[in-house]
Amino acid sequence: MKKILVTGGLGFIGSHTVVELQNEGYDVVIIDDLSNASIDVIEGITEITGISPMFEKIDLKEKSSVEHFFQKHNDISGVIHFAASKAVGESVAKPLLYYENNLNTLIYVLKEVLNLKSSNFIFSSSCTVYGQADEMPITENAPVKPAESPYGNTKQIGEEIIKDTCKVNANLNAIALRYFNPIGAHSSAKIGELPIGVPQNLVPFITQTAAGLRECLSVFGNNYPTSDGTCIRDYIHVVDLAKAHVVALQRLLEAKNSSNFETFNVGTGVGSSVLEVIQSFEKVSGQSLNYKIAPRREGDVVKAYANTKKANAVLGWEAKSTLDDAMLSAWKWEQNIRNLK
Numbered sequence: 001m002k003k004i005l006v007t008g009g010l011g012f013i014g015s016h017t018v019v020e021l022q023n024e025g026y027d028v029v030i031i032d033d034l035s036n037a038s039i040d041v042i043e044g045i046t047e048i049t050g051i052s053p054m055f056e057k058i059d060l061k062e063k064s065s066v067e068h069f070f071q072k073h074n075d076i077s078g079v080i081h082f083a084a085s086k087a088v089g090e091s092v093a094k095p096l097l098y099y100e101n102n103l104n105t106l107i108y109v110l111k112e113v114l115n116l117k118s119s120n121f122i123f124s125s126s127c128t129v130y131g132q133a134d135e136m137p138i139t140e141n142a143p144v145k146p147a148e149s150p151y152g153n154t155k156q157i158g159e160e161i162i163k164d165t166c167k168v169n170a171n172l173n174a175i176a177l178r179y180f181n182p183i184g185a186h187s188s189a190k191i192g193e194l195p196i197g198v199p200q201n202l203v204p205f206i207t208q209t210a211a212g213l214r215e216c217l218s219v220f221g222n223n224y225p226t227s228d229g230t231c232i233r234d235y236i237h238v239v240d241l242a243k244a245h246v247v248a249l250q251r252l253l254e255a256k257n258s259s260n261f262e263t264f265n266v267g268t269g270v271g272s273s274v275l276e277v278i279q280s281f282e283k284v285s286g287q288s289l290n291y292k293i294a295p296r297r298e299g300d301v302v303k304a305y306a307n308t309k310k311a312n313a314v315l316g317w318e319a320k321s322t323l324d325d326a327m328l329s330a331w332k333w334e335q336n337i338r339n340l341k
């Protein structure tokens with residue numbers, strides 16, 4: 001069995017990707033510093049797949065710890081690198097924390113990947129790199145715009161670091177996956193999104209409001225130039241997103257990549273407004289949601305949804321779940337963790 005390292009593997013997208021890797025027969029080792037994830041996620045993964053992944057609690061900002069790990073695990077066939085801080089608002093308030101945590105860790109891991117026999121690297125990037133793209137749907141050739149936040153900047157710089165390293169290391173093969181908006185949870189409701197504190201993202205705020213943890217959802221602006229005045233995003237089921245990582249990894253393991261640095265948009269290709277997401281939730285849950293219209297949120301782009309042709313045709317992957325599927329899975333997860341069923 002090929003051994004795959006998943007950094008940040010106890011996080012929302014990381015844990016779902018570990019499940020899909022184990023389902024495909026890979027031997028997974030997780031590194032996580034538990035700064036934004038619970039050790040209990042290992043139990044959830046194990047209950048789903050019947051396989052308990054290897055786990056090491058490591059702070060990837062400690063260069064020596066990273067070196068020591070790779071000395072022990074020099075038989076790794078591929079690395080999927082999720083480990084990063086990802087709260088846009090927090091990154092504005094604490095830029096150095098984000099540059100240190102998101103970039104130093106990438107550099108230390110990448111240095112070790114270069115020394116592996118097979119240097120295959122999948123990078124967790126984001127549609128944030130496009131800022132407010134001029135054309136919808138957004139293609140991978142859309143210009144990378146000045147980042148709207150230090151978080152977004154770390155994804156842009158991260159891609160540049162990998163690209164420049166690939167240019168002078170032919171043995172390094174990398175793919176950057178530019179996520180749109182990951183939502184939902186595994187159908188078992190044993191793993192899912194568990195934001196710490198007040199959720200910054202729309203869908204966990206919706207499900208926590210419906211669960212009674214939050215009083216009311218604020219819709220940040222309804223006077224945007226869109227059909228119903230609210231912002232439009234491409235909400236992709238986290239399991240579809242996880243499967244994209246397995247397909248991307250297999251592309252590198254089978255040396256099917258056309259260059260040693262590739263980027264793919266990973267979305268559904270469908271744009272949904274905030275009000276449409278709320279309507280979807282109310283339909284699948286049978287509950288009406290308490291929400292109000294509030295002022296716009298600083299830094300929000302009006303529209304962002306993916307042109308998925310490249311991922312469909314070249315990667316051979318496409319999203320299967322609808323917005324309703326994803327919202328129902330998010331609600332089932334919320335009900336499970338709050339013992340509401």
Ligand code: WQD
Binds near residue numbers: 086203205219
């Ligand atoms: C979606 C829409 C809000 C909360 C961010 C990051 C991106 C990625 C996904 C990591 C927007 C509106 C939200 C609320 C609301 N993260 N909203 N009330 O901002 O598109 O993307 O998360 O990779 O990098 O930028 O996601 O869920 O925060 O917002 O009205 O309480 O929901 O204004 O229009 P976003 P989001």
